[in-house]
Amino acid sequence: MTASVFFGCTFIAFGPAIALFLFTIAREPLRVIFLIAGAFFWLVSLLLSSLVWFISVQISNKESAVQQKGLLIFGVVLSVLLQETFRFAYYKLLKKANEGLLALSQEETMPISIRQLAYVSGLGFGFMSGAFSVVNILADSVGPGTVGIHGDSQHYFLSSAFMTMAIILLHMFWGVVFFDACEKQRWWAVAAVIISHLVVSCLTFQNPEYVTSLVPTYVILFLMGIWAFYTAGGSFRNLKLCLTCKDKDFLLANHRPR
Amino acid sequence: TRIFQSVNCVKLLYAFLSFAGVSCNSVEKKIYVHLNYTVSCVRLLNATHQIGCQSSLSGNVGVLHVLESEENLDWVLHSGPNPPYMVILESPLFTRSVMMKLKNGSGRVAGVAVVAPNTNPAEGFSPHTTCPNENTGVYSETYEPTMANCNMTVWNPLGNGLSYEEFDFPIFSLKDDNDTQVIRQCYLDHNRAGNGSTPQYPLCAMQLYSHMSAVTDTATCMRRNAINFSLNPEMVCDPLGDQNVWASTRPLNNTAKGHKMWESVVIAAARLDSRSFFFDIAPGAQSGVSGFVTLLAAAHALRNATQEAQPNRTILYTFFQGETFDYIGSSRMVYDMENKQFVVDLDNVHSVLEIGQVGLRADSKLWLHTDPVSRRNESVNKEVEDLIGNLRSAATGLNVTVDVPGFSQPLPPSSFQRFLRARPIPGVVLEDHQSAYTNKFYESMYDNAENLNVSYPPNLTPEEQLEYITDTAVTEVATMVARALYRQAGGEESQLSSIKADPQIVTKMLYSFLVRSNNSWFQQLVPSDFTSYLANRPPNFYVGVVQQSSEPTLLVQYLLANLTGSTINITQDNCKNQREDESDKMYNYMWVQGAAPPNSTEREGYCVRSTARLSKALSPAFDLEQYTSKNFSTWTESRWKFIKGRIFLVASHELEMLTLGVGVGVLLSSLLVTYIISSKADILFSSGREPTNATY
């Protein structure tokens, strides 16, 4: 019967990501390529940070709990910084690639805008980090047992799934904000992304208290979402238009041939 | 893989592992506690039946329930709201009535774990049948109808037959230690309901794996072993069997099989094996060890006498393996003798003296059991009378009295019966019981040192325990057996007083076989490659499958070689290659590692020359491919992949369904929202200069 837990957690963690992928990315080969490339970049950052982690664990004193805890915090911070570095590297690469694409294409406009790239690569980062954070939990969720024999909360699977969902969406929003900030050279926004990433990662240290890590994470997710929405060209007016179904006139007024 | 582990580590950082991990601890560790000590009951098969236990392929899972009394069974079988249950039994409840109720528990029982106590139950316990080896002894309907099926004497009245039942759930044994305490605590914390209320989820559950490959009977499983055209041919069962150990007082040419001219042998037999309900625990103290230790001590006592004043008959010491399972060892030896595959044949056999269970004598009495049917023959009767006379005279002056049970009483289950099946050979079986066994724990896990009253004063180190003389009763019996054998072989009466068993050797053997085999004495007597098999616990006397020699077989061979053989001065290479000079085929050579001199750590090995050899103890049924044989043992042991267990909590069905429901809800709503957003992306994200953006 615990297959239901497996599917439940998978749907929670990856439901939004899958929906986004299906409706906005799957149909366009170029976007799929950039998504996978983004995921790969995240993976490389993980490889690097795990290398550092591996070496530092080897040279650390394994008996000292304080040292190990310090090492863990160091590992998290380092990993976050590496991820953001790779996001920047990916941005730079995409800029170069876009120039190339522009040169190749016969048409005047770029086949994919930098905003779309930001969104796609952010989702790629999210997919990969989500997968890595939840896959081995999902693997164990199938088994007959549930967490708790040592006194842990039995909502472990559920909260892990929700955390993963937040991480995936956050990566997407961070991608949008980050790329936009790079484009406009607003470095404070880049710093904001890095800091919020650090905060979210460090919130997981609260973890047996799932409420104290999940609630702030979702608050940050919400704020980042709004920021990303505005960055992507959304506005309150648009939202209102959209919700009050005045879009038909609007569409007619703004109709452009594709 | 190191890199992969480290990836795992970082993965775990992100896996929100709460403990701010001291090391890489995985989710699995948060969920499961594995049981360290897992001893299971396994499936055995014979010509007609399967016995033992098995789990499903993926292990049986059940909610823990510690059974407090037999009345408490109602919770498991009827009223408990969370079936199936994994029942934890305290050993007093491990009875036939409880087990049979659980067996017929209509699927509400997932498995049973029996907590083995640290002291033996006072009232006795034997999971064996009341009439051991009922159908393969000599007393068949054709031999003597009145004696068939233990009609005259029920040998093991305490036997409840549990070992011969078939259970379709796993049954494990747990030691009464920390593991068991964890299980109990888990039960108390999670599953113990208040007065009349039902326990709340999450509940503590246990999973036991003991999936058995073989099924139905030996014919079926041997056939499936032979079928190998499938994608992954897989063996499903193996015949039970091992090796018999034998030695002779006069060297016999082992390469020439069959009848030996002018040779007359007195067979001194004992059995080596035992069993219990659980395959991994078979201490067999009274049922096996008492007999073969007596015989080993007697053989040792006879070493000098037989070398100095060689009697005119040869004494053949034989230690039969697999006797518990329809006389595997003895039936094979008799079969080999009949078919000229053994070093002597049945014509060479003068008489048989078998040492049965002799460890628990009441009033220091020993009983000489004989076969009334063969004694109807005058000449056989005379030989038997002579043998009894020898035994009686051997007992004089010792603290042993021998007596004969009623003339019409048949033999107790014994290897000698297999010889009688072949022909009426004179013989006596030495036992400590007149009729029913004095052993209250026949073929059970309680037939241990405690049952034989082998105990040590507290605060002794293992080495001091080894040297401590616990028992003289077995020594007395050994002396008597040695003297009787010497007389029976035709030895001089004048020599008798010099034949004495060594109490030091006897108690060392008892210590080694009943308490721990890994001791300084055994280490000296075995070859260096065998030392890894010595353990800090008593050996397991279950015969096991035929492919590998069990630890007791080899131990007894090494002991027999050391106790009856002599040290010779040849090089290690020559010793290992069985080369001395001309007498190659007569002796067996063995390089043992010996002791280290006081000021050195290097052991000084030496070569032991003896007549101690091994012979096959595989039931002839498997050579003849008669898997439904009624004459020979057809026991096989099923193979299995693993035997293990773990405990964990299980979540309620409602929580699981809630998780699934939330998951589906999230998926559907995100599909809907994304669809709406992407279809209205033009409006939503329209303020920018770029026509399209993030979401389309």
Next chain:
Amino acid sequence: MSHIPDSRWRKAVKFSVCLTWKQQRGETKKNAIQKNKEEEVLSDCQHLVIWRRFSDFLALEISGGFAFLPFLWLVNVVWFFREAFVKPAYTEQLQIKTYVKRSALGLLLWVAVLTTWITIFQHFRAEWGEVGDYLSFTIPLGIP
């Protein structure tokens, strides 16, 4: 285009021409004359495409059908169902229809036979003992 029966070989060549033409069609700008011509070519091509499908069908039948492959018949039924029953009538359709019907019939027969055998085998394998074991390709562990 005239409707003189073509030889097999000519048909095949024409078919490949049709295919290349179809690929190019999307990329060229059209005017009225071109459009007219296009429709003409299209009808001819349509015919050829159907012919091609029919020969595909026959090829499938000959290569697999005779080998009593129920799966192939399943493919036939699924693949050509639209062709045989949904599309507007054309000359070869009748023939395709019969073949599809026969395929469906054969498939049903096979499914019935196989289902019966599998049911009987699974039910009685343990009872048959030795025979059951020798008939089995993989013998399950731990169950009779």
